[in-house]
Amino acid sequence: MKKTDLLRAFNVNIDLAVEAHELLRGDADTEVPGVSMEVDNLDHATVTTIKILNEQGVQEMGRPQGTYITIDVPEVHDNNYLTHQDITKTLSDELTELMSLSEDASILLVGLGNWNATPDALGPQVIDKSLVTRHLFNYTPVELQGKLRKVSAIAPGVLGITGIETAEIIRGIVEHVKPDLVIAIDALAAGSLERIGTSIQISDTGISPGSGVGNRRTGINEETLGCRVIAIGLPTVMNAAIIANNCLDSLLDELKTSPALFRLYKEFSPKVFEQILEKALYPYHNNLMVTPKEVDSLIQTTARIIAGALGMSLHPGISTEEYQMYMQ
Known part of the structure; x- marks a missing residue:
C-alpha cells in the first residue's frame, strides 16, 4: 500500500513538512507546485528549508503558507558535549534569522504538552530549562544588563488536566502580557523511525497541538493570538500503523525477488x-503510538539543546559560555 493511501485510510497525520514534501515528490515523481526546497549540509546537521509559496502549495502540502525549517541532527544521540553545542548554535542561528526581532522585543515562550507523559513532556521541560527575564528585567546582574530581552514563559498543560483549551489560556496571557512574539514548543509525531528525536522543525506558521496523535486542538497562530507565532517541534513518537506498513512493504519486496x-x-x-x-x-486502529525506550533521556537532551538555542537567539548579548551558566 502506498504511504499516502495508508495515511488516508488510517487518518494518520504527518507533522514534519519535510516528510510531507518527500512523500508528495515520491508519489508524483516531480517537484511539488507552489513549494520550494533548499538543503544546506553542515558539519553536524542537515538544514532543509521548505517554503510554501502560494495557495496551490497550501493545497498540495495541507498546511499553512510559510517557512518550515527542519534541522536533522542524528548525532544528537551521541553523548558528546561539543557536538550538542554545535547543534545548539545551528538551531540558534536558524531561529535568529526566522524571528528577526528588534532589540527591545518581548517574547512569550509556551511549552505545550503533558508533563506527566514523558513523550509529550518536551515543551514543559524546555520551559523548565529556559532563561526567563521579564520579572527580573530591572534587577539582572550587572554583567548582563543591556544584553537581555524580556522573556516570559508558561507551560499551560493539556485540556485533560486543566479543563481549558490550551489556546484559550495562551490567548488570555497574550492579552495581558502583550508580547511581540510567541514561541510554542511541542512534541511531534514522525513519519519515519530515524527522525524520532533527531529532526527539529521550526516554522513561522504556528502550531495545532495534538495533531500528530489525532487529537487536534484549537490552533495557536497569529490569527488566534493576534501576534506572530514561531513553532518549534521535535518528533518523539510514531504511529504503529506506519511501522506495520513498512514491515509489509519489506515482506513484499522479498516476495518480488523470489x-x-x-x-x-x-x-x-x-x-x-x-x-x-x-x-x-x-x-487501536490509528490510536497506537510508539516511542523509544530511552525517550526520557532523549527528551532531557533535546530540551536542553532547544532551551540553549532559545537563550542564545533571544539574548544575543550572552555568549555561549554565559548562556550555559544562566540556564535553569
Whole structure:
C-alpha cells in the first residue's frame, strides 16, 4: 500500500513538512507546485528549508503558507558535549534569522504538552530549562544588563488536566502580557523511525497541538493570538500503523525477488493490505503510538539543546559560555 493511501485510510497525520514534501515528490515523481526546497549540509546537521509559496502549495502540502525549517541532527544521540553545542548554535542561528526581532522585543515562550507523559513532556521541560527575564528585567546582574530581552514563559498543560483549551489560556496571557512574539514548543509525531528525536522543525506558521496523535486542538497562530507565532517541534513518537506498513512493504519486496513466491506477491492488493493492518492493529486502529525506550533521556537532551538555542537567539548579548551558566 502506498504511504499516502495508508495515511488516508488510517487518518494518520504527518507533522514534519519535510516528510510531507518527500512523500508528495515520491508519489508524483516531480517537484511539488507552489513549494520550494533548499538543503544546506553542515558539519553536524542537515538544514532543509521548505517554503510554501502560494495557495496551490497550501493545497498540495495541507498546511499553512510559510517557512518550515527542519534541522536533522542524528548525532544528537551521541553523548558528546561539543557536538550538542554545535547543534545548539545551528538551531540558534536558524531561529535568529526566522524571528528577526528588534532589540527591545518581548517574547512569550509556551511549552505545550503533558508533563506527566514523558513523550509529550518536551515543551514543559524546555520551559523548565529556559532563561526567563521579564520579572527580573530591572534587577539582572550587572554583567548582563543591556544584553537581555524580556522573556516570559508558561507551560499551560493539556485540556485533560486543566479543563481549558490550551489556546484559550495562551490567548488570555497574550492579552495581558502583550508580547511581540510567541514561541510554542511541542512534541511531534514522525513519519519515519530515524527522525524520532533527531529532526527539529521550526516554522513561522504556528502550531495545532495534538495533531500528530489525532487529537487536534484549537490552533495557536497569529490569527488566534493576534501576534506572530514561531513553532518549534521535535518528533518523539510514531504511529504503529506506519511501522506495520513498512514491515509489509519489506515482506513484499522479498516476495518480488523470489520467482517461487512472485505469484503470491501478485495476489496482494491495497484492500488486502488494509485488512491485514486492521487485524494487526486491532483494537487501536490509528490510536497506537510508539516511542523509544530511552525517550526520557532523549527528551532531557533535546530540551536542553532547544532551551540553549532559545537563550542564545533571544539574548544575543550572552555568549555561549554565559548562556550555559544562566540556564535553569
